[in-house]
Amino acid sequence: MTITLNSAVVYLSIIQILVIINLDFVSSVFILPHPSITHYNVTQNNSTLKSSSSVILTISESSDFSNLEPQCPSQIYCYGNLLHTVQMASIYSDSKTFVDMKMHVSEAETLVKFNAFMTEHSQQPSKGQIKEWVENNFTPRGNEFVDWIPGDWKREPKFLNSIKDNALREWASDLNSFWIKLGRKMKDDVKLNENLYSLIHVPNPLIVPGGRFLEIYYWDSYWILRGLLHCEMYQTTKGILENFRSMLNRFGHIPNGGRVYYLGRSQPPLLTLMIKSYYDFTQDQEFVLNSLDDLEKEFQFFMDLHTVEVNGTKLFRYIDNTFGPRPESYREDYLSAQVFTSDEEKENFYSEMKAGAESGMDFTSRWFIARDGSNKGKLTDIKTRSIIPVELNAIMYRNAMLLSEWFGWQKNEIKVKYYKDTADAILNAMNQILWHDDVGTWLDFDILNNRRRNYFSSSNLSPLWLKAYKNGDENYISFKILDYIKKSGADEYPGGIPNTLEHTGEQWDFPNVWAPLQHMIIIGLSQLPNQEAREMAFNWTVKYIRNNFLTYRDTRAMFEKYSVTEVGSGGGGGEYEIQLGFGWSNGAVLDLLEKYGDKLVAIDHSDNGTSASNLSCKINALSLISSVFVFVVMMIIKNHD
Numbered sequence: 251m252t253i254t255l256n257s258a259v260v261y262l263s264i265i266q267i268l269v270i271i272n273l274d275f276v277s278s279v280f281i282l283p284h285p286s287i288t289h290y291n292v293t294q295n296n297s298t299l300k301s302s303s304s305v306i307l308t309i310s311e312s313s314d315f316s317n318l319e320p321q322c323p324s325q326i327y328c329y330g331n332l333l334h335t336v337q338m339a340s341i342y343s344d345s346k347t348f349v350d351m352k353m354h355v356s357e358a359e360t361l362v363k364f365n366a367f368m369t370e371h372s373q374q375p376s377k378g379q380i381k382e383w384v385e386n387n388f389t390p391r392g393n394e395f396v397d398w399i400p401g402d403w404k405r406e407p408k409f410l411n412s413i414k415d416n417a418l419r420e421w422a423s424d425l426n427s428f429w430i431k432l433g434r435k436m437k438d439d440v441k442l443n444e445n446l447y448s449l450i451h452v453p454n455p456l457i458v459p460g461g462r463f464l465e466i467y468y469w470d471s472y473w474i475l476r477g478l479l480h481c482e483m484y485q486t487t488k489g490i491l492e493n494f495r496s497m498l499n500r501f502g503h504i505p506n507g508g509r510v511y512y513l514g515r516s517q518p519p520l521l522t523l524m525i526k527s528y529y530d531f532t533q534d535q536e537f538v539l540n541s542l543d544d545l546e547k548e549f550q551f552f553m554d555l556h557t558v559e560v561n562g563t564k565l566f567r568y569i570d571n572t573f574g575p576r577p578e579s580y581r582e583d584y585l586s587a588q589v590f591t592s593d594e595e596k597e598n599f600y601s602e603m604k605a606g607a608e609s610g611m612d613f614t615s616r617w618f619i620a621r622d623g624s625n626k627g628k629l630t631d632i633k634t635r636s637i638i639p640v641e642l643n644a645i646m647y648r649n650a651m652l653l654s655e656w657f658g659w660q661k662n663e664i665k666v667k668y669y670k671d672t673a674d675a676i677l678n679a680m681n682q683i684l685w686h687d688d689v690g691t692w693l694d695f696d697i698l699n700n701r702r703r704n705y706f707s708s709s710n711l712s713p714l715w716l717k718a719y720k721n722g723d724e725n726y727i728s729f730k731i732l733d734y735i736k737k738s739g740a741d742e743y744p745g746g747i748p749n750t751l752e753h754t755g756e757q758w759d760f761p762n763v764w765a766p767l768q769h770m771i772i773i774g775l776s777q778l779p780n781q782e783a784r785e786m787a788f789n790w791t792v793k794y795i796r797n798n799f800l801t802y803r804d805t806r807a808m809f810e811k812y813s814v815t816e817v818g819s820g821g822g823g824g825e826y827e828i829q830l831g832f833g834w835s836n837g838a839v840l841d842l843l844e845k846y847g848d849k850l851v852a853i854d855h856s857d858n859g860t861s862a863s864n865l866s867c868k869i870n871a872l873s874l875i876s877s878v879f880v881f882v883v884m885m886i887i888k889n890h891d
Contacts, residue, residue, distance in 0.1 A: 317571075318571060318572055318573040318597070319514070319571065319572050319573070320514075320572060320573065320574070321511055321512075321513060321514035321515075321572045321573075321574065321576075321577065321604075322510040322511055322513045322514065324357060324448070324510055324511075325357065325361060326353060326357055326360060326361070326448075327349050327448045327509075327510055327511050327577055328510065328511050328514075328574075328577050329573070329574050329577075330361075331364075331368075332360075332361065332364045333349075333577060333580065334580070334584075335364075335368070335375075335380065336348050336380060336384055337577075337580035337581045337584075338580075338581055338584065339377045339380040339381070340377070340581060341377060341380055341381040341384060344462060345577075345578055345579050345580050345581050345582060346462055346578040346579070347391055348384065348388075349448055349509070349511055349577045349578055349580075350391035350392075350448060350449075350464065350509070351384070351388035351389060351390060351391050351448075352388060352389040352393065352394065352446050352447050352448075353387065353388060353389075353446045353447075354387050354388065354389065354446075355387075355446075356445065356446070357445065360387060363387060364383075364387075367383050391464065392464055393437075394436060394437055394439075394440050394447060394449050394464075395434045395435060395436060395437065395464075396435050396436075396437055397435075398433045398434060398435035398455050399430050399433065400429060400430070400433050400455070400483055400485075400486045401485065401486075402482070402483045402484060402485045402486055403426075403429060403430060403481070403483060403486075404426075404481065404482055404483075405426075406423070407426060407480065407481040407482045408482065409422075409480045409481075409840075409844045409847075410422055410423060410426075412844060412847045412848060413843055413844075413847035413848075413850075414847060414848055414849075414850075414851075415847075415850060415851045415852050416852075417799075417852035418795075418799070418843060418847065418850055418851070418852050419847075421799060421802060421852075422839075422840060422843050422847075424802075425477070425808070425836045425839060425840055426481050426840075428808070428831075428836055429457060429477075429478065429481065429483065429486075431460075432457050432458050432459075432460055432831060432833060432836075433455060433456075433457055433486075434455060434456050434457070434458050434464070435455040435456075436449070436451060436452070436455075448509045448510050448511060449465060449508060449509060449510075450465075450497065450505070450508045450509060450510060452466070452493035452496055452497065452508065453489075453492060453493065453496055454489030454490065454492055454493050455486070455489060456489075456490055456493060456508070457471075457474050457478065457486070457490065457833060458831075458833065459474075459810070459831050459832055459833035459834065460808075460810075460831015460832045460833055461810065461831050461832065463507070463831075465507050465508035465509055466490070466493065466507060466508040467506070467507040467508070467517070467833075468494070468504050468505070468506060468507065468516065468517035468518075468520070468521075468610075469517040469518045469520050469610045469766070470766075470833050470834045471490060471494070471520075471524065471833075472520040472523060472524050472527075472766075472834075473765055473766055473769060473833070473834035473835075473837035473838045473841070474490075474833040474834060474836070474837045475487050475490065475491075475524050475527055475528070475837065476527060476769075476837045476838070476840070476841040477836050477837030477838075477839075477840040477841065478490075478837070479527060479528065479531045480840050480841060480844050481840070484528075484531065484532050487528055487531075488528065488534075488537065491521070491524060491525060491528060491537075491541070494521050494524075495521075495541060495544045498521075498544045498547055498548055499544065499547075501513060502547065502551060503516050503547075503548060503551045504516055504517070504519070504521060504548065506607060506608060509578070511576075511577035511578055512578075514570065514571070514572035514604065515570055515572075515604050515605070515607060515608040516551070516552075516608055517608055517609075517610050518609070518610055518641065518642060518645055519548055519549075519552055519645060519646070519649060520645065521544075521545065521548060522545050522548075522549075522648075522649040522652050522653065523645070523648065523649070523652075525537070525538055525541055525545070526652055535659065538656055538659075539656070539659060539660065542653070542656060542657065542660075545649075545653060546653065549646075549649055549650070549653065552566060552646060555569060555571075556568070556569055556642075558638070558697065560638060560679070560683050560695065560697055561682070561683060561700075563675075563678070563679035563682055563683055564675065564676075564679060565638045565643055565676075565679050565680070565683060565684075565695075566638070566639075566642045566643050566646050566676075567605075567634075567635060567636075567637065567638055567639065567642065567697075568605040568606070568608040568609045568634050568635065568639065568642065569605055569608070569635055570600075570601040570602075570604035570605045570608065570635070571601075572601070572604065573597060573600070574600055575587070575600050575603075576600075576603060576604055576607060579603075583599075583600060583603055586599070586603075586629060586630060587599050587600065589630050590630075599630065599632070601635065602617070602632040602633055602634050602635060603632060603634075605617075605634035605635045606632055606634040608634075609634065609639065609642075610766070611709075611749070611758040612757075612758070613629060613632065613756045613757070613758060614707075614749065614750060614752075614754075614756050614757075614758030614759050615627070615705070615750055615752040615754050615756065615759050616637070616639070616694060616703075616705075616707050616709070616750060616758070617632045617633060617634040617637060618631045618632060618633070618754075619631060619633040619636060619637070619696060619698055619699070623696065623698075623699045623701065625703065625705050625752060626752075628754070629756065633698060636696060636697050636698040637694050637695070637696060637697070637703065638683065638684065638694060638695040638696075638697060639694055639709065640680075640684055640692045640693070640694055640707075640709050640710055640712055640713065641709045641712035641770075643676060643679070643680050643684065643718075644680070644692075644712050644713040644715075644716040644718040645712075645716060646676055647673050647676040647677055647680065647713075647716065647718045648716040648717070648718065650669045650670070650672045650673035650676060651669070651670070651673045653665070653669040654666050654667075654668075654669035654670040654673060657669065677718060677719075677720065680692065680713070680718060681720075683695050686702060686704075687730070689704060689734060690730035690731060690733050690734035690737075691710045691711065691730070691731060691734040692710050692711075692712075692713055693705075693710060694707070694709075694710075705750065705751075705752070706738045706739075706740055706750060706751050707749060707750050708740070708747050708748070708749050708750075708767040708768070708770070708771055709749075709767060709770075711731065711735075711770070711771040711774055711775075712767070712770050712771070712774070713774070714727070714731065714770075714771065714773075714774025714775060714777065714778065715770040715771065715773050715774035715777075716774075717777065724778055724779050724780075725779060725780065727778070728778045728779065728780035728782075728783050729780070731775075731778075731783070732780070732782055732783060732786070735786070738751070739751070741786070741790075743761070743793075743814035743815060744793060744797075744814070744815070744817050745761075745763060745793060745794070745796075745797040745812055745813055745814035745815060745816065745817045745819075746763035746768055746790065746793045746794040746797055746812065746814050747763060747767070747768060747771060747790060747793075747814070748760045748761055748762065748763055748814045749762055749763065749764055749767055754823075755823050756823055757811065757821065757822070757823040759823070760814075761813050761814045761815045761816075761821070762811045762812065762813065762814070762821035762822070762823065763794065763797070763811065763812050763813070763814045763821070764810075764811050764821075765811075765834040765835045765837070765838035765839075766834055766838070768790070768794050768838065769838040769841065769842070771787075771790070772787045772790050772791050772794070772842065773787075774787075775787035775790070776788075776845075788846060788849065791842050791845075791846050791850070792850065793817075794812075794839075794842070795839065795842060795843070795846075795850055796817060796853050797812045797813075797814075797817050797818065798812065798835065798839050799852060799853070800817055800818030800853070801818050801819065801820060803818075804818060808831060808832045808835045808836055808839075809821070809832055809835060810831070810832045810835065812835075
């Protein structure tokens with residue numbers, strides 16, 4: 251085969267194009283127009299938000315979205331022309347960077363300054379001018395905290411002695427030291443001048459996930475707390491629980507995370523289960539009883555806003571009732587929405603994205619409903635609000651059961667009965683709508699098309715963790731679930747159980763494995779009376795621990811997510827680079843090491859080409875191939891001349 255000079259040039263051009271094409275190009279060349287914020291009826295509460303009259307939004311009487319609210323009252327951090335202008339200029343690679351920055355002066359003054367800036371530049375400032383203005387009026391993110399070493403941190407918590415393998419014990423000791431790195435204490439200024447921050451003040455220090463996530467997150471904290479409790483950090487744990495109770499009392503719910511731009515949504519309601527974990531370790535019954543009013547508030551919040559009737563039953567779903575793109579991913583949402591032509595379609599898309607974020611699984615084909623009703627779509631097919639998710643209903647069932655039990659401590663028979671009846675109603679609805687005997691598992695339900703979603707997701711198995719099945723059904727459930735897992739093929743991967751089997755490029759799809767779901771299903775299987783189920787739980791633990799351990803051995807880091815196909819490799823996909831830290835991975839691993847530490851051994855050989863070192867070899871080989879290709883092309887050019 252003869253390769254001509256023209257062919258070589260074409261090949262090189264294609265490679266160059268593939269390298270340079272990226273999303274940043276769109277907004278670096280064009281500052282896209284502001285979304286239709288004039289279509290919203292924004293009511294302002296003068297006690298919580300002071301603003302210049304020159305920036306009050308115009309109201310459109312023909313709006314179909316007058317019932318939607320801003321994600322928070324701030325025209326800096328949640329909506330408005332300033333947010334749009336800065337985020338669409340793409341002055342930072344991560345949209346979250348700007349909304350985490352502190353204002354130098356009040357919001358009203360900042361908006362006046364911004365309007366003057368826009369007027370000075372005829373409403374069309376350059377990217378460089380916008381960046382300079384931001385840097386002159388905001389403080390870089392991360393300055394809200396001071397160094398903090400938890401007072402109850404111990405160098406050698408007792409559970410380390412239960413881990414027989416020396417390498418795994420040393421690793422667990424390293425993870426224990428990570429709590430110091432991930433600990434945060436807010437500066438006094440956050441409390442004194444909270445109106446200058448997007449950060450929500452809480453009374454106690456906290457543990458953050460790591461990476462770009464500098465604040466507390468709701469459902470992450472369940473697995474973080476599991477790790478803290480094994481490390482005997484009971485006071486730190488109690489402080490974090492009090493932080494969540496503080497948010498509940500202040501806002502009526504626990505937001506997605508500790509920033510004002512998260513106020514429009516929550517996350518899977520795991521506070522009750524966190525308090526259950528704390529009680530199991532400390533027997534602090536007084537704290538549980540003092541928390542009951544707060545836990546009732548959260549339960550009612552989900553009952554009031556997250557329930558929907560399905561074929562005569564009431565079940566829970568993730569929702570959103572706010573307008574606009576997610577502030578922390580503003581540019582990404584706005585650009586994705588450009589495929590839609592009407593404001594209504596764009597707003598629906600934004601709400602589906604925020605509901606997906608409320609699930610904690612942002613994003614996955616679980617939330618896609620394509621035109622044919624399948625999950626074979628893309629991100630713009632997201633329909634989170636039309637899907638009844640298995641895990642949310644299982645969580646609400648277990649929350650109701652725990653509330654019933656704890657009110658029993660108070661001899662409050664009325665509430666004991668109320669929550670037991672509510673739990674029974676949820677369980678009956680799950681059995682009727684979500685359990686499918688012919689498949690042998692629970693499945694999400696599509697209320698848009700009134701049909702089950704028969705696709706594998708590790709969340710299908712979450713009721714095992716929460717024992718969301720009737721007493722006496724354990725053996726039958728074991729038989730059906732084991733058969734389902736075998737037929738699904740999800741057990742065939744060396745690095746753990748993938749969240750789904752769909753190849754979409756979204757981070758909560760194949761090939762990624764995540765700590766929360768992996769932990770859920772391992773604990774769930776281990777609780778079944780079936781020996782085969784318990785052996786499967788242990789085998790999945792071996793895979794997941796091995797994946798984490800090999801990655802840590804080669805990188806000295808813990809990742810947010812991992813690959814099930816490349817053992818010793820972090821996962822990929824999604825809106826941002828893979829994050830290190832990482833709170834829930836650390837907590838889940840510590841919990842599993844404590845549970846199986848007498849059996850687990852470190853594996854640092856026989857990796858079958860899947861370790862991080864092998865991955866490095868593959869990358870080097872690819873680099874060598876590329877170099878050879880370039881050399882061949884240069885020789886062709888030379889010979890042609």
